[in-house]
Amino acid sequence: MPPTQTNLKVMSVKEIPFLNLQSDKATEAMETAIQRVLKSGSFVLGAEVEEFEQEFAAASGLAQAVGVGNGTDALSLILKGLNIGPGDEVITTPLSAAFTAMAIVMVGATPVFADIDAERLTLNPSAVSAAIGPKTAAILPVHLFGQAADMPAIMNLAKCHGLAVIEDCCQAHLATCEGRPVGTFGSGGAFSFYPTKNLGAIGDGGIVGTNDTVLADKIRCLRNGGQSLPNHHESMGVNSRLDEIQAAVLRAKLPFLRQWTERRRSLAAFYRTNLNETSVRIPAEVDAGHVYHLFPVHSTERNRLQEYLKSNGIYTLIHYPTPIPQQPAFATYKVDCPTANRLCNELLSLPLHPNLTDSQIQLVALTVSRFMPTSV
Ligand SMILES: Cc1ncc(COP(=O)(O)O)c(C=O)c1O
Structure with missing residues (x-):
């Protein structure tokens, strides 16, 4: 039954968190997986990691x-594997987790921020084109x-100017662009398994996906101190190894990823239909391969909307309150990206995750629809 004005009050006694990671369908399989690792006595870069690498690659079309x-x-390992470093510029977006641009700085290269497309919310190819200069080595969408x-459009620019492309797929597990899996356009794609991601570990984790076997072998060596053989450090690598517990947990969750993605898509469709004639504006679904890691809406009174929802027990988050070039850590690379600046004041992410129930999303939509902006 859809919520009505009469039952709204009763239902709102229950709070709706932004995210619920406490239990899901994979919990039992995760417990079994953890036991398996404990019994194996192998904890870093073992059989679980190898199996997961193959299973994730197969599921992701890599x-x-x-x-x-x-x-x-x-x-940063993809950048390093491509020999991108000091003296090189890498064009990226101002609207992302700051970690995207930090990865560029980590290899000694310079991030150059190009503004975003106001509808798609990702790098605007015209702005990228304008930012290309003699030091540009790569584009990082x-x-x-x-x-x-x-x-x-980005691959076209890269081809014309002889640039590498590194894809940040950290929020885009199983996403496609015009039917083609993300991570397969450029040299490689970086995925995060931070617990809140569409496929989340129970700690930190990540993976490089690529169709380039030579690059994959190089990164295998770089992630483990540059060792090509045990105790033989061929190159200056880093210590960035996936551990067995995380890999086993991710293996337990991976079989559910497609159905969780479909649930995200149907929740997003519900918001699209039910928030259509309200004070908020919904960003376009430009590509049907969208996997709805987050569901931001635009509001010219974003902070008031967030407070209003909170007072009704509905928790939201802002992605992102500050464009990366405006962050203190990026003061040296400061540039003006007006579209990103504006959207950082407008976007509010509503709860959307596979554990969100029908009655919860109905209540969120109804509550948003009752928000009265002062400017109307
Ligand atoms: C778009 C994007 N890029 C990069 C990262 C960094 O991933 P991690 O936290 O696994 O290092 C994140 C996650 O915060 C992200 O959302």
Whole structure:
């Protein structure tokens, strides 16, 4: 039964958290997986990691996958594997987790921020084109909130200018762009398994996906101190290894990922239909391969809307309150990206996750629909 004005009060006694990671269908399988690792006595880069790499690659339409410590390392290892470093510029988006741009700085390269497309919320290819200069070595688009960046246009630019492309797929497990899996357009894609991600570990984890066997082998060596053989450090690597517990947990959850993604899509469709004639504006679904890691809405009174929802027991988050170039850590790389600046004041992420119930989403939609902006 859809919530009505009369039952709204009773239902709102229950709070609706932004996310619920406490229990899901995979819990039993995860417990079994953890026991299996404890009994094996092998805890870092063992059989579970190898199996998971193959299973994740197969599920994601990628030839190779290399398990690493987290998504940030996955990005920096791809850059390092491509020999991108000091003196090189990498064009990226101002609207993302700051870790995206930090990965560029980690290898000694310079992030150059190009503004975003106001509808898609990802790198605007025209802004990328304008930012290309003699030092540009690569473009690093982010498939933000679960929707792919405009990869055909970005690949076209990269081809014309001889640039590498590294895809930030940290929020885009199983996403596609015009039917093609993310991570397969450029040299490689970086995925995060931070617990809140569409496929989340019970700690940190990440993976590099690539169709380039040579790059995969190089990153396998780099993630483990640059060792090509035990105790033989061929190159200056890092310590960024996926552990067996995380890999086993991810293996237990992976078989559910497709159905969880479908649930995300149907919840998103519900919001689209039911928030259509309200004060909020919904970003476009430009590509049907969207996997809805997050569901942001635009509101010109974003902070008031967030407070109002909270007073009704509905918890939301802001992705992201500050464009990366405006972060203190990026003061040296400061540039003005007006579209990103504006959207950082407008976007509010509503609860959307596979454990969100029908009655919860109905209540969120109804409550949002009753928000009265002062400017109306
Ligand atoms: C778009 C994006 N890129 C990179 C990262 C970094 O991933 P991790 O936290 O696994 O290092 C995240 C996660 O916070 C992210 O959302």
